[in-house]
Amino acid sequence: MAAVSGFEGFEKRLQLDFSPTGADADPLGLRGLSPATLRLVLDAVGCSIVSAAGNRHFDAYVLSESSLFVYPHRIIIKTCGTTQLLNSVPLLLRHAARLGGAGGLRPSLCRYSRGSFIFPDAQPFPYSSFRHEVELLERALPAELAHRKASVVSSPGPHSSWHVYSAAAGGYMSEERERERELFTVEVCMTELDRGLASAFYRGDRRRWLSGDEAGREMTEGTGLGGVNPRSLALGFAFDPCGYSMNGLDRDRYSTVHVTPEEGYSYASFECVGGPWEEEGGETAAMLARAVRVFGPGSVSVSVSGGGGRSEAVWSAVESAVGAVGLECRTRAAEYFPGVGQVTYQTFAAARQ
Numbered sequence: 001m002a003a004v005s006g007f008e009g010f011e012k013r014l015q016l017d018f019s020p021t022g023a024d025a026d027p028l029g030l031r032g033l034s035p036a037t038l039r040l041v042l043d044a045v046g047c048s049i050v051s052a053a054g055n056r057h058f059d060a061y062v063l064s065e066s067s068l069f070v071y072p073h074r075i076i077i078k079t080c081g082t083t084q085l086l087n088s089v090p091l092l093l094r095h096a097a098r099l100g101g102a103g104g105l106r107p108s109l110c111r112y113s114r115g116s117f118i119f120p121d122a123q124p125f126p127y128s129s130f131r132h133e134v135e136l137l138e139r140a141l142p143a144e145l146a147h148r149k150a151s152v153v154s155s156p157g158p159h160s161s162w163h164v165y166s167a168a169a170g171g172y173m174s175e176e177r178e179r180e181r182e183l184f185t186v187e188v189c190m191t192e193l194d195r196g197l198a199s200a201f202y203r204g205d206r207r208r209w210l211s212g213d214e215a216g217r218e219m220t221e222g223t224g225l226g227g228v229n230p231r232s233l234a235l236g237f238a239f240d241p242c243g244y245s246m247n248g249l250d251r252d253r254y255s256t257v258h259v260t261p262e263e264g265y266s267y268a269s270f271e272c273v274g275g276p277w278e279e280e281g282g283e284t285a286a287m288l289a290r291a292v293r294v295f296g297p298g299s300v301s302v303s304v305s306g307g308g309g310r311s312e313a314v315w316s317a318v319e320s321a322v323g324a325v326g327l328e329c330r331t332r333a334a335e336y337f338p339g340v341g342q343v344t345y346q347t348f349a350a351a352r353q
């Protein structure tokens, strides 16, 4: 009997960092990629832009399947469903080589991460096997990204493995990039959303005729997502008949939220950056608690990458934040990845009665 699948909420996340090669580097860097080039890259992935915003630091796009962030020397693409995210790698490397003046932009770091899919059998090749994804990356990346590691940071139970690959150039590992490693990325995946809370991400009759941006604004305000980071400009987009994506812009920091509210495979994600952990870990943990409260999930995983925090300090701050909404920490793990630093991973489930 064929398995019936719903929408795959769990995202694949790719980050590519670049270094300019010439002294006369163009400060726009990757932000100089033309709309036609971005379309070409996203066509190959299997998604499209539904809304765009930007500030003096970066451009933020809501995609039909999640989000894209473009900084002068960093691009982050996060896509869900059955998208083929890794098709973007050779295209981005090729187009970046023509940007930024002189010898173009050369890659200095590649980071790929994802959770465990709800519907793994519905994924196209190579995404049903992490080994195949890694093989594809290994072939696509140039030899200068020589410091490489692939690992599944896992724990027993469903949806509880965190797949991470990183490849960094020698220069990226050296001291002048130390500050970069002081920044952390928090990736939160939530399933079994509270039915009442998830229903706020359906348009219903009242919002049927609103644009995606208008209905998204109402959802951002009505659910409290706008208050998760009160400093950030939160731009929400509502899909039809349900589903929601939001990009937040706070100076040079992005955040993003994605929601699949359908019963049976409900899913929401929250991602943000900050750093270093000693300075911003507390504030970020408070944001994490506010984000989780919006969805009332039955199970949550939290990964924190980089930021220089000690694993015990990160584990305990995350555990207090998620524990405050009635979830219990079930597993935790930490591993080092080149160019990324420490990656901690924790899973949470409803507290046992």
Ligand SMILES: C[S@+](CC[C@H](N)C(=O)[O-])C[C@H]1O[C@@H](n2cnc3c(N)ncnc32)[C@H](O)[C@@H]1O
Binding pocket: 007, 008, 009, 010, 011, 063, 064, 065, 066, 079, 080, 081, 239, 240, 241, 242, 243, 244, 245, 258, 259, 260, 261, 262, 267, 268, 269
């Ligand atoms: C793109 S959003 C958020 C993605 C995110 N990774 C997640 O699952 O939370 C996915 C939600 O929007 C709904 N949706 C409605 N129209 C869609 C479209 N054209 N493309 C993608 N998702 C759409 C899906 O059914 C799902 O509930």
